[in-house]
Amino acid sequence: MKRNGYIVLLVAAVAWVVVAVVLSTGALSGAHTLVTPSGPSPACLPATIAHSAVLPGTSVDVSPEPETDTADTHTQISFLGEPVTDIQDVSVEGSRTGYHYGHVYGYFQGDGGSFVADKPFDSGERVVVRVVVGPPGGEHRTSFSFRISTPYPTEGLPEFPNPPAAPSSYQSFVTMPDLRPPILDVTAPDSDPSAGDVMMTVGPGPGAAGALIYSPQGRLIWFDQLPSRSNALDLRVQSYEGQRDLTVWQGRVLALGFGEGEDIVMNSNYQRVASVHGGNGLHADLHEFQIEPDNVAYITVYNVMRCDLSPVGGVRDGVIIDPAVQEVDMKTGLVRWEWNSLDHVGVGESHAPVPTTAAPWDWFHMNSIDGEPNGDLLVSGRSTWAAYQLQSGSGKILWRLGGTKSTFKLSPGAETAWQHDARVQPDGTITMFDDGSDPRVHYQSRGVRIGVDLANHTARLLQAYPHPGGALVADSQGNVQTLPNGNVVIGWGSVPSVSELTKAGALLFDAHLPPGSSSYRAFRFPWEGHPLSLPAVSAHVLATGDATAVFTSWNGASDVAAWHVLAGSSPGSLTGQVTMPDSGFESTVTYPDAFPEHKVEYVAVQALGADGRVLATSATVQVQPPPKAPSG
Secondary structure (H helix, E strand, O other), rough: OOOOOOOOOOOOHHHHHHHHHHHHOOOOOOOOOOOOOOOOOOOOOOOOOOOOOOOOOOOOEEEOOOOOEEEOOOOEEEOOOOHHEEEEEEEEEEEEEEEOOOOEEEEEEEEOOEEEEOOOOOOOEEEEEEEEEEEOOOOEEEEEEEEOOOOOOOOOOOOOOOOOOOOOHHHOOOOOOOOEEEOOOOEEEOOOOOEEEEEEOOOOOOOOOOEEEOOOOEEEEEEEEEOOOOOOOEEEEEEEEEEEEEEEEEEEEEOOOOOOEEEEEEEEOOEEEEEOOOOOOOOOEEEEEEEOOEEEEEEEEEEEOOOOOOOHHOOOOOEEEEEEEEEEOOOOOOEEEEEEEEHOOOOHHOOOOOOOOEOOOOOOOOEEOOOOOOOEEEEHHHHHOOOEEOOOOOOOOEEEEEOOOOOOOOOOOOOOOEEEEEEEEOOOOOEEEEOOOOOOOOOEEEEEEEEEEEOOOEEEEEEEEEEOOOOEEEEOEEEEEEOOOOEEEEEOOOOEEEEEEOOOOOOOEEEEEEOOOOOOOEEEEEEOOOOOOOOOEEEEEEOOOOOOEEEEOOOOOOOOOOOEEEEEEOOOEEEEEEEEEEEOOOEEEEOOOOOOOOOOEEEEEEEEOOOEEEEEEEEEEEOOOOOOOOOO
């Protein structure tokens, strides 16, 4: 990160580290008693939605956007588009808090920097920013202003319940007795082995929550089981710094339908190599984590703020949820750019009814961000039934697909409702998961592929992907993944299933988690996992006393072909007893008791690759006596 020419207004570089951590992360809180602010909420519905992030007279995009009313009290002030050395004389003044000292810190990418104030702003105040932008000899002095929103506390808001799961719905293992992954029932065998393994998450809902990798045969490969009140969503493979890594969101899921947590990158050893937190006083939300080149990530954040909703038929002491895109520098944690839905989309486009109480209004519900090669973004608004193409930099809406103000005339069948996961494909077509429900609008949920004609402003349905085995209706979540060969993988969201279909819609693979479970998205990716932990092993003498049963597993290992059992009368005298093929997440074998004259026996296992090479050796454990017979 560049440091020459930084503007030091007060804080030193060491202090920045502390400030940045506090501003960009925020600790996740446990349950608290919710203290609801009383009295009328401030006006927050914008008079105009013709906002632009472009700083007039410059090539710099700024956030908070000029004239926005959505900035958080802990917002950074971001300048994107010029080297940080060309961002000079930053002056920040709040109408109540006065002048703010701080520091401008440069982005890892070298194309701008963020001013981080050393104290927060006040709710409702107007902030004026003055700055000189440009290289020596070409400086441009300019200013802009924005207003700080009034946050609504989320610490005490309820989370989705997490009741125990029925024992018949999860797997149990001798070697890992605390691990309780759900059973994946494969109902249509895999016809596309090259597609790779199945990646899903489970939760929130009954049973243990976490990230899951299964083989196409339904065998568990890896389960990252999380503590109570923690959830994982959106497990998939992305490219980060030239490597194929796992990415996943972890945190708490509020009953309002969004999350507060962090986005995580893990390598093939399941080690965390990067994490991304929300900035500007907000948490990383569960809906999107999209890694772009040069250590840039797009994430969703949800800003819950007080808002007078009486102009649209709501209550004066109302609350609104304003989801936003944040473009984050993964190396520094700084917010490079932010786009707020309330600044660009009229609330009249929402299909979510305006609450007649002080309940938060989830009027937009952003659930996907898709970065395009030219820098434009496609975002999906569940509650507006539309996808929006955003112009790179300015954030202006270039076109709408669907909803009440669609840019395109839609052909029959192209309409979506409560949709998720809008993606632009390399051929220019758009794929989405059309939930069609909550409340129910369509007969069934489906994946769709839509062709858009920008010149003639028309859009037509090219292919629909309903579930071939019968109508499934997902009230929430879901995704469509397009594989390199043109096949599609569909995660059915709140109907916890995953299917692969040909481009024409023929079923190639189908599998289901237990009823009542939830899986936000589902994917297929080739994956090779090499955990740094050792294999787990357990052994006991059979009740007959003439043989020993050995159980072994290695959570996350994808390349074990066989297991070699070692046993002996002492930890230092182990010899080979038997080799068994790897037969599942937990493999088991028995061998004749070779040490009857000893009261104590020890055992270890070696994991073998397909070439017979030893991949890892477990710890040595003591063989347990035969299980006690049931009394009575």
